Amino acid sequence: MTTMQILEAARSAKRAVALADAAQKNEALLAMADAILRQQEEILAANREDLEAAKGTVSDVMLDRLALSPARLEGMAQGIREVVALPDPVGAVLMREERPNGLVIERRAVPMGVIAIIYESRPNVTSDAAALALKSGSACVLRCGKEAWRSSFAIVKALRSGLAEAGLPEAAVSLVEDTTRQSANELMTAVGYVDLLIPRGGAGLIRACVENARVPVIQTGTGICHVYVDAAADQEMALSIIENAKTSRPSVCNAEEVCLVSRAVAAEFLPKLREVLAEKREAAGKQPVELRLDEEALAIIPGIPAGAEDFDTEFLDYKLAVHVVADVEEAISHIAAHSTGHSDAIITKDEAAAARFVAAVDSAAVYVNASTRFTDGGEFGLGCEMGISTQKLHARGPMGLRELCCYKYVILGSGQIR
């Protein structure tokens, strides 16, 4: 089918999905999970073809992301089953008011309609995204990277058989067949078909969506996250948080990329930072963190001189840019100029500095004395997430089922006129 035909079918399916009750959606989700396991031979065979075709053209990291196994399929099925357990967000009455004229006005949570998701090479996003969209009452149109297409198609085939078993339209979950740039552009400009577009991927994809999309978009992901070590920081806590934020999983968007250090403690703190991130890790056989230091830091500890671009780079690697600042105000200004608005932290025992930082830093998640790595739907108690929004419109931070819905006003009258 062409992308437009797929969009037409999704739009036709959206009312049935929106009106399905929690029991029917949960029945479909359980059938989808079962179908993934039942059809695992087909899915794994498709995945082997994807891997074969990708070999030599992509990095080993990419190949690993692409690879499926019975255990990974079991994980995907389990992920779908976890969505069953989440409360249905649709229909929640968010506000109810009786006006003096007797009109009863309710604000009710309703589904978006058709959610399009453009992603790259991880086939598990296929089932995750479909399960979340379905539970939120929306049809979804998925568009994966070409490396993962055969795997994703086999997964979608399984998911659709689960939908059919529960009496929901198969077009509630679709995979775009065209993996060229054209299909991405078609989704970005499908006004009237796509109610929400979520790009999940690298900075290039996000930028292309912002520049080209005419449908509503939620930008996700890019995280240049800062940790500011205040003059009044508990330095042991700061070291523990920074090591966690930088090294526990450097490839994710909530990992720290920049460390800001108060001038008042830089001479004392920076040698300890280097010891924890570089020397001790090296001695323990772990990958050391490469420090990219501004001039002032470089006068205190050895490291690589930071270029200006290092403070605007999402390394996603064992690299950390370090900048010495005068105080919390300069930290706030630096973050305002360089942050992507994802997650930024202050480490301090000074309540006034913490309050100032929290009020002035305009990011989706602002931390006091904790690791930026907690910016995650599960960690925030949302149960799941479709991605982490770095924009301000509609949703900010991890997007759970509620954030995948919108609302409408329902006005119940008895003949009122104005």
Next chain:
Amino acid sequence: MTTMQILEAARSAKRAVALADAAQKNEALLAMADAILRQQEEILAANREDLEAAKGTVSDVMLDRLALSPARLEGMAQGIREVVALPDPVGAVLMREERPNGLVIERRAVPMGVIAIIYESRPNVTSDAAALALKSGSACVLRCGKEAWRSSFAIVKALRSGLAEAGLPEAAVSLVEDTTRQSANELMTAVGYVDLLIPRGGAGLIRACVENARVPVIQTGTGICHVYVDAAADQEMALSIIENAKTSRPSVCNAEEVCLVSRAVAAEFLPKLREVLAEKREAAGKQPVELRLDEEALAIIPGIPAGAEDFDTEFLDYKLAVHVVADVEEAISHIAAHSTGHSDAIITKDEAAAARFVAAVDSAAVYVNASTRFTDGGEFGLGCEMGISTQKLHARGPMGLRELCCYKYVILGSGQIR
């Protein structure tokens, strides 16, 4: 100043506005209202120049919208004072949860930052929009139509003197000096400067924003609103609601444009509809409503044959398209195909039909037995509005102060790592 210089200044002002407390914002608003009245001679002189220049080039309706008077300025000042009385939306804790690991996670309402508003020829939008943006904690950049520029500039000058009196940066409210298409395009593409763009105006402006904007946009306004008269309608109620929805103010977006009538009652209802909207109004010396009838309606009452485009037109005039449908399901399908998602109503005593209509119609405001004319911030109890959103992302229906804000997560820890 160039548009970019104005945007730079607004961005520099946004933190001060965001951090201003309710008392300081209210002080500024009162000073802004006073300044409008104190500087009324200058404003009225500028308005006379605008009127002089516009004469002959725009319609009388436009000239009336453009014209200011001491009474209208008093109304503008009063409008600003009413915003003082509204609760400050900034800082509200929307959610607070302590996680098992001891992290306290709050979701707090925060300002958007810089709100750009593109509007046309009504100078009062200048003060309305500025007051709402300020109270919501955002700086605003206003871009009015060229006919209203001199008036708007004089108003902004007054507003800025009020801001300065209260110690807030004047750049919290700015008017773009360039009134060519270029400045609108600059605002639409000012990524990193404009946090939210609200176009207030006709369908052409909205379309240009959807097509060209790279910054987040909230579409407002276009309303092709439907009233469906069900088989089980109280027909007297239906007539009263339709007359109100169509004729109380035909030029506004929440006015009815299309009447759908159940086939079961069409032969009985349509003659009464014609009597109320055409004959009686004519006899009373009021402007009659021109009925554009589909074939089936035309077989019952006289009128103008409707063309297909009549069901996709926002008349904003004493015109009503009439279409006979089989039942509530066909009404829902017609609305899905032709509505702009603004306000749609069902008139019925049948609770099942009402529930089905409410569940299936995907519009910002869905009415049972009331006039679509109630879609308005004041009528919904929001106290004010910046426009009526017809999109799903972020805000739907009337946008009050809460809808002009976003939120961020604040996470308070004691050294937690993941």
